Amino acid sequence: MKLRIAAYFQIVLMLLTVCMPSVSAAATLTDISLSLSKINVSAGENVAASGTAEKNSWVPLKVVDELGSIIVYDQTKSDASGNYSINFKVPSGASGLLTVVAGEGSSVANRTMTVAAGQSDTTPPTWTNAGLNSGNISQTGLTLTWNAAQDNLAVTGYKVYQGSTLITAEPLTGTSYNVTGLSAGTDYTFKVEAGDAAGNWSTDGPSITVTTAAKSSGGGGGGGSATSQAVKSTTGSAAVTPNAGGNISLGSDAAVNIPAYALTGSKALEVKIQKLTVTPAIPAGFRLAGSIYEFSVGGESSYSFAKKVTVTLSFDAGSFDSEKTPAIYRCDETKGEWINLGGTISGNTISVQVDHFTKYAVMTAEKEEAQTTGELPAAFKDIANHWAHNSINKLVDMGCISGYPDGTFKPDNKITRAEFAAVLVKALKLAPQSGKTFADTAGHWAKDYIAAAAANGIAGGYDAGRFGPDDLITREQMAVMIVKALKLNMTTEKANFADSENISQWAGEAIAIAVSNGIMKGYPDNTILPRGNATRAEAVTVIANFLK
Structure with missing residues (x-):
């Protein structure tokens, strides 16, 4: 019986590939090839089909199930080199052996893939690095931003809730949303949930409570302002109101300029700059051109901003050769390394825009003199005899x-x-x-x-x-x-x-x-x-x- 079904399937497939109407009478496909990004799939999963065909020709693609039914049909045009690529989704409910056919008439290529039975996507997205932030807070609106969720296949959209009320008419494809129609001086709680193509939605998305800006005070013709004055401090710390921002410096050594609404929330937070006395190790091949500074907000040295802030550090020009260019480096403590951020130099200071705080320092890459063999010396203790x-x-x-x-x-x-x-x-x-x-x-x-x-x-x-x-x-x-x-x-x-x-x-x-x-x-x-x-x-x- 299995042999009869297989024979029937092959006959139907031949009829489909021969009798399928031609996409273009002028297109003649020769030596077509086909490759699939995966051959073991689940229903609802995306697959990339690619290969080569005649240059600038239309390439039809069909996915056929075991009963000979076409469950996916698409087409694309090959480029000037004959390359083509089509992405398709395995339909929900598909199972068993599927055959993917590229081309038409007698010039076709086919590949098979297996859909695991009973393994349709039932897993909702997860929030490994959940985070919901607010910015641009006014009396009647604000902007929500959040970190992307993760999914076993792909996240396709987000829903935003105000309290328990859904306020997005359609799922959002981005990770930000402007909320309007709010009342001044009022607390609001927002939550974000993520969904996938199979209709699975998370239930543990991030939430945040935000207070909108208060109405302006004062009467008569003048009146006050709902926006606080930007703070300025040279002592290395200050309480900064999110809707005002400010400039905090540690004397002339280090400074940060925080624009309005770069801080999230509505309450004032302490912004602090601290010169470290116990410093992290500096990689071989690099030289400090100043001190290492740790920047923090509300006691958090890994604080993320709603918009970029400007960090400025001073450096000692006499600590390195004039041929070397200093740059600001940030410490990635997770990876245990220093990342070059570059920067704009002005006199003996260098500035760079960042979107989160950590430890920062000005360094230069040391270029040792070449040995007589013409080879550069090893800059790290584990590469002296390494082939690279x-x-x-x-x-x-x-x-x-x-x-x-x-x-x-x-x-x-x-x-x-x-x-x-x-x-x-x-x-x-x-x-x-x-x-x-x-x-x-x-x-x-x-x-x-x-x-x-x-x-x-x-x-x-x-x-x-x-x-x-x-x-x-x-x-x-x-x-x-x-x-x-x-x-x-x-x-x-x-x-x-x-x-x-x-x-x-x-x-x-x-x-x-x-x-x-x-x-x-x-x-x-x-x-x-x-x-x-x-x-x-x-x-x-x-x-x-x-x-x-």
Whole structure:
């Protein structure tokens, strides 16, 4: 009986591929190929189908179930190189074996995928880093912003509640909302919930209670103002009202300028600048050009603002050579490293805009004199005899990547997609872009670097809303980003490695280009390990290679 069903399915599939009306009489598809981003899926999950066809031709795509019914149909046009890509969603209720068919007539390619029975999406989004903030508070309105929720597939929208009343007519795709129609001097409680494509909604979203600005006081012709005066202090601390802001400095050593509504809530908070006497370790290869300062709001040294504030630090110009450029670095205590923020220099001060507080310092990257061999000396204690020590020193010297507080670089540790994007953007000297590009990068430390990479056509996400910033980057993903960054000419050559069959279709050409241009190399056993995770040493090496 199973053989009869299978035979029937194959006959129906042949009829469908032969008898399906042609999308364009002028389009003749030859040597079409098809690759799927995943072959084991759940109902409601997104799948990317991609491949090559005739240049500038229409490519129809069908998904057929075991009964021979077409459950998905879409079409796209291949580009000037013949590449095409279509994203589709596995329909809810789909199960068993599905066949994906690309092309038409006698020129088709097909792949199968399996939908796990009984595994439709029933999991609502979660709030790992829940946070709801308020800003732009006036007498009648305010702006809510929140950190993105996470989902096993993808978050598709958000609902905002005022008390128990839903105030968003349709789910929001962004992570901010302007609330209007409020009353002056009144407390309001807001809550946000996240939903996915299967209709699952969270019930534990973040909430916040906000007091709107009070009505102006005073009578007669003058009247008072609902907005407090901006505070100014040179003692290193002051109570700052959110709707006023202020400028707090520690003498002439360090300062922060906080615009109105950068602080969240409505109550005054203490903003404090403290010079540290016990300082965190500075990575090898760097030199302090001043003191380390910890900035805090309300006792929180990791406070996040509703809008950017300006941090200004003074530095000692005599502590480094005139050829070296100082920059403000922030301490990422989670990763145990210092991040280069750059900055604008004016005299002996340097300023930079930030959206959260931590520890900050002015440093310079030390460039040691080259040895007689022409090789750069090891800047970290764990790379002296490492095969990538020259490349590591080169990118560290450029300020593209840094080491760890214990004086190590950890060259064989894996590197994430966000970290690689940040190093690549710095190496290319691209300006970081503000604004959210992907739903899962909204509150991420590398969001501006990822946005810059995406804006310059270097990096794409898994889909329109998901970049996977903390996923470990694979070697073939790294190759694609490098080739896009350099805009290298396409090649008809193919990479010839013992494991070339493991190279994903979408990455084959990029790996061939990277290898032919000397940017990437295989391993001694003639493998390329395309789906293996890249190490920090491998990442800096491919970037150093294209900078030669």
